[in-house]
Amino acid sequence: MRSTRLFVLGALADGGPMHGHKIRTAAQVDRVDLWADVKPGSLYGALRRMADEGVLEVVRTEQEGNLPARTVYGITRKGRAELSTLLRATLADTTLRPDPMQLVLLHRGAISDEELLAAIRARRESYDAQLEYWENLRTEAEPHLTGLEPVAFDHTLLRLRAEVEWHDRLLAAVADQQSDAGSSDEGSSREQGE
Numbered sequence: 001m002r003s004t005r006l007f008v009l010g011a012l013a014d015g016g017p018m019h020g021h022k023i024r025t026a027a028q029v030d031r032v033d034l035w036a037d038v039k040p041g042s043l044y045g046a047l048r049r050m051a052d053e054g055v056l057e058v059v060r061t062e063q064e065g066n067l068p069a070r071t072v073y074g075i076t077r078k079g080r081a082e083l084s085t086l087l088r089a090t091l092a093d094t095t096l097r098p099d100p101m102q103l104v105l106l107h108r109g110a111i112s113d114e115e116l117l118a119a120i121r122a123r124r125e126s127y128d129a130q131l132e133y134w135e136n137l138r139t140e141a142e143p144h145l146t147g148l149e150p151v152a153f154d155h156t157l158l159r160l161r162a163e164v165e166w167h168d169r170l171l172a173a174v175a176d177q178q179s180d181a182g183s184s185d186e187g188s189s190r191e192q193g194e
Contacts, residue, residue, distance in 0.1 A: 002086060003036035004046045009055065009083040012075040017059040019070035020044045047073055055079035113178055120174065124167035131160040
């Protein structure tokens, strides 16, 4: 919810009063759902809640032709204060989010090595495909990027590259463990045969 509030308040602070459809279109054009946990479909409810809280205000209602009437929202003084607070809080938050993969590796004995390796390979391929998608998206967007947008792209690319590299290391570590286990099994067999 914090990301949605940050997006809405930022859009209205930067672009002036807008109706929900225009804010949603801006979210879709900017592909905000790729950058943050903002779902364009959730914006209408957020707008109404934020107006009830006093961080947004209804500026006017517009109607073009046979289209439904649209409520135009603007940011209030309270909303600008919250935007500043959200920006500072987001900048200060360096929490590394937990990854449930640590738990999978901790309790991996519940599945076979073959299943574990197949799942790790599938995850690695998925991250690799996402990386390729983002690299292509970055290339397409390059002529239109302004300000700090190129660095935002780089952040996502670096995170995806780190995931691919980590999964490569994990695959190698699991393979090493299997080979070590195979060597000790062969040694035990020989000792029992003597």
